[in-house]
Amino acid sequence: MAIATTAFNQGLCAFLDASPTPYHAVDSMIALLRDQGFQALSEADSWGQLAPGRYYVTRNGGSIIAFVLTEKDLADNGMNMVGAHTDSPCLKVKPKPEKAQHSLQQLGVEVYGGALLNPWFDRDLSMAGCLSYEDQNGHIKQTLINFETPLAVIPSLAIHLDREANQNRSVNPQQHLPPVLCQLEEGDKLDFRALLEQQCRQQHPDLEVGKVLDYEICFYDTQKAAVTGLSGDFISSARLDNLLSCYVGLQSLLAADGSRSALLVCNDHEEVGSQSSSGAQGTFLQSVLQRLSHNAENYQRMLDHSMMISADNAHAIHPNYPDRHDAEHGPLLNAGPVIKTNANQRYATSSETSAVFRQICALNDVPVQDFVVRTDMACGSTIGPITAATIGIRTLDIGVPTFAMHSIREMAGSRDAAMLQQVLTHFYNHSV
Numbered sequence: 001m002a003i004a005t006t007a008f009n010q011g012l013c014a015f016l017d018a019s020p021t022p023y024h025a026v027d028s029m030i031a032l033l034r035d036q037g038f039q040a041l042s043e044a045d046s047w048g049q050l051a052p053g054r055y056y057v058t059r060n061g062g063s064i065i066a067f068v069l070t071e072k073d074l075a076d077n078g079m080n081m082v083g084a085h086t087d088s089p090c091l092k093v094k095p096k097p098e099k100a101q102h103s104l105q106q107l108g109v110e111v112y113g114g115a116l117l118n119p120w121f122d123r124d125l126s127m128a129g130c131l132s133y134e135d136q137n138g139h140i141k142q143t144l145i146n147f148e149t150p151l152a153v154i155p156s157l158a159i160h161l162d163r164e165a166n167q168n169r170s171v172n173p174q175q176h177l178p179p180v181l182c183q184l185e186e187g188d189k190l191d192f193r194a195l196l197e198q199q200c201r202q203q204h205p206d207l208e209v210g211k212v213l214d215y216e217i218c219f220y221d222t223q224k225a226a227v228t229g230l231s232g233d234f235i236s237s238a239r240l241d242n243l244l245s246c247y248v249g250l251q252s253l254l255a256a257d258g259s260r261s262a263l264l265v266c267n268d269h270e271e272v273g274s275q276s277s278s279g280a281q282g283t284f285l286q287s288v289l290q291r292l293s294h295n296a297e298n299y300q301r302m303l304d305h306s307m308m309i310s311a312d313n314a315h316a317i318h319p320n321y322p323d324r325h326d327a328e329h330g331p332l333l334n335a336g337p338v339i340k341t342n343a344n345q346r347y348a349t350s351s352e353t354s355a356v357f358r359q360i361c362a363l364n365d366v367p368v369q370d371f372v373v374r375t376d377m378a379c380g381s382t383i384g385p386i387t388a389a390t391i392g393i394r395t396l397d398i399g400v401p402t403f404a405m406h407s408i409r410e411m412a413g414s415r416d417a418a419m420l421q422q423v424l425t426h427f428y429n430h431s432v
Helices: 002-017 022-035 192-203 240-255 284-293 296-304 351-363 383-391 416-429
Strands: 053-059 063-069 080-085 090-101 104-112 125-135 140-146 180-183 209-221 226-228 234-237 262-267 307-311 338-340 369-371 394-399 401-403 410-413
Touching: 002 226, 002 234, 002 240, 002 416, 022 053, 022 063, 022 125, 022 140, 022 240, 022 262, 063 240, 063 284, 080 240, 080 383, 080 416, 090 192, 125 192, 140 192, 192 209, 234 240, 240 262, 240 307, 240 410, 240 416, 262 284, 284 296, 284 383, 307 351, 307 383, 307 416, 338 351, 351 394, 351 416, 383 394, 410 416
Parallel strands: 080 262, 080 307, 307 394, 338 369
Antiparallel strands: 053 063, 063 262, 090 104, 090 209, 104 180, 125 140, 125 209, 226 234, 234 410, 338 394, 401 410
């Protein structure tokens, strides 16, 4: 098991490092899917009656659905599904970002999602994202870029200038977060779009890049994902929420025996409410399932024979803040996946779906834990309730225990992800 877990974590860390944005995460997943013989589909094409096989389809570059079709009729047998999300809280570059102040070049940024802001200070940052450019024939095309090297920092204010910093320092996103890129000589001026064009030509010399028309670029921490701790008990990385679940779901789909139809959906925009064409409140999953079912009655029958597991990280009990947990529902690192329950439907777990998961864990000798938020605290949510309400499928919310969720660097147990992969692979292989 130790050897298998080590190899699994090496793959997970490589995936995290290669995926600084949702676009790069989808690109990384496509590479793994193609290696295993998955065929690309386009929503613009007619699918007709797809032959049994392995397929994937993307929407807006940041969301992906991968699925395996067998000869078994979907209306009679259904398909088990796993859902996750590709986005993480970050700092996104504004449309007119250039700021020149006190001989320093900065970029204006907007906070995406519920980011924990203080950890962004004093980190070696780079930029990555998606460009829309005009080629030499006037056609608009898209490509991904990644600067990779450290090129910016958000410096903290010295404690000498704010003696109360350790007691009461707040962050004003407009004033305090613009990263510093370089020093300017008198008369210097940065053209950010020209910088993106230059990077694009360097990174993609085969493309005929004329003019960058627009972009979605975010900053990210250049520190690599790592197995950490005195005994290698932890994984530390950016974007564990929720690329860890994307990777686990993908590896589970690839490891499944192909005896049953199975599907993985990884949506963008969960961190900002999922209300977009490629988010869980959009039509992406529903549209794909309807096309696979061919008519309304088969669609409803298929859903009745199916189940969705929404995989999104859970809050591990913090040794320095144990009072922030319900004492009976504080998950531990490396003690197995967590069933997330909320009486007010912030999670989609029901007694039926949690029973299924507990049984699968028992069959695989995997421990299982529970999380319920303190009754006097607000509860977050996931794509689980949204998916359940949108398509009417039995749904369960689970996740791997995590510290520092929404920080620029999060922390999970080094054995939990592999345990969850074992459980999800079994889920894909059996009817429930």
